[in-house]
Amino acid sequence: MALNNWSAWAHGLPLRSTVAALATGCALFGAEPARAQTVFDVIGPHEYDLPVNFDPFNVFVQYAYVQNDSQRWDANGDLVDGSGAQRIVGLSKYVHFWTPDFNRNIGLAWEIIQPEISIRDRGAVDPADRHRSGFGDTYTGFAAWFKPTPQSTLGIQSFLQIPWGDKSVSDGNWKNLTSMLWYTPLIWELDWTGDAGFMWQSPLVDGVKPGTTFYTNNRFGWRVNQWLEPFIALDYEHSDAYGIVPESWVFDGGLGVMVFTYKGQSITARYSTSFKGQNHSDNNSWNLKYVYTW
Numbered sequence: 001m002a003l004n005n006w007s008a009w010a011h012g013l014p015l016r017s018t019v020a021a022l023a024t025g026c027a028l029f030g031a032e033p034a035r036a037q038t039v040f041d042v043i044g045p046h047e048y049d050l051p052v053n054f055d056p057f058n059v060f061v062q063y064a065y066v067q068n069d070s071q072r073w074d075a076n077g078d079l080v081d082g083s084g085a086q087r088i089v090g091l092s093k094y095v096h097f098w099t100p101d102f103n104r105n106i107g108l109a110w111e112i113i114q115p116e117i118s119i120r121d122r123g124a125v126d127p128a129d130r131h132r133s134g135f136g137d138t139y140t141g142f143a144a145w146f147k148p149t150p151q152s153t154l155g156i157q158s159f160l161q162i163p164w165g166d167k168s169v170s171d172g173n174w175k176n177l178t179s180m181l182w183y184t185p186l187i188w189e190l191d192w193t194g195d196a197g198f199m200w201q202s203p204l205v206d207g208v209k210p211g212t213t214f215y216t217n218n219r220f221g222w223r224v225n226q227w228l229e230p231f232i233a234l235d236y237e238h239s240d241a242y243g244i245v246p247e248s249w250v251f252d253g254g255l256g257v258m259v260f261t262y263k264g265q266s267i268t269a270r271y272s273t274s275f276k277g278q279n280h281s282d283n284n285s286w287n288l289k290y291v292y293t294w
Helices: none
Strands: 057-068 071-073 079-081 086-098 106-120 131-135 138-146 153-162 175-185 190-201 213-222 228-239 248-260 265-278 284-293
Touching: 071 265, 138 175, 228 265
Parallel strands: none
Antiparallel strands: 057 086, 057 284, 071 079, 086 106, 106 131, 106 138, 138 153, 153 175, 175 190, 190 213, 213 228, 228 248, 248 265, 265 284
């Protein structure tokens, strides 16, 4: 069954169960040249397969990933040994969705995202840095969209990251992440979910202002049946140089599956790796997403 058939889908799993919550932020831990996860790579298929003209509803999403920094991309674009650290990150998100009365042909959402972070680095020189954990900097923001066709979505989202997390896992500066978002069915039972945007940052505590990061995330899914959708993930980001930190970029790919479980719920699992990069961590991560709507 094609997921974009909203009226038919509502007789099976509810419409709201198909709305994976809007994309959340990346985890940027420190200002080291070997950067962390690609911005917004937590999204799954149908992340932006969104309705208009609907009654208000709520979504809770729990994202989680485990990243092993066993390798990194150096200045020459070669893979070399990484720090060996392991990062375990959770992102707990609440979203409220509604359609404004002044125009029922658009959709709106407001969300709050709280990161939970654990970094294990047995090779750290300072014993205090071998295990850092705590609540990261909170994200909050909005999204707005319309449907150019009955089955597709086009919109914009913007998030502010507030630097009040635990000092051991916060770099202490403000961030704004703004991007266009889209969803469209393709041929057969294939579909495309994607976003493209930038991340702006305020100066760090030492006064150095990080460069702007540009990113795009794309998910190409194939709906096998009512319950199962395998997909391909492609992610890219580029960060401008600043201070003594050089320009960096990375191109990632992954394979995953989205499972539509019980009424109003779904689970998505994915493994991602890096194809090529420069001055950036090599992606070696397992990713999980759980969605509940009411």
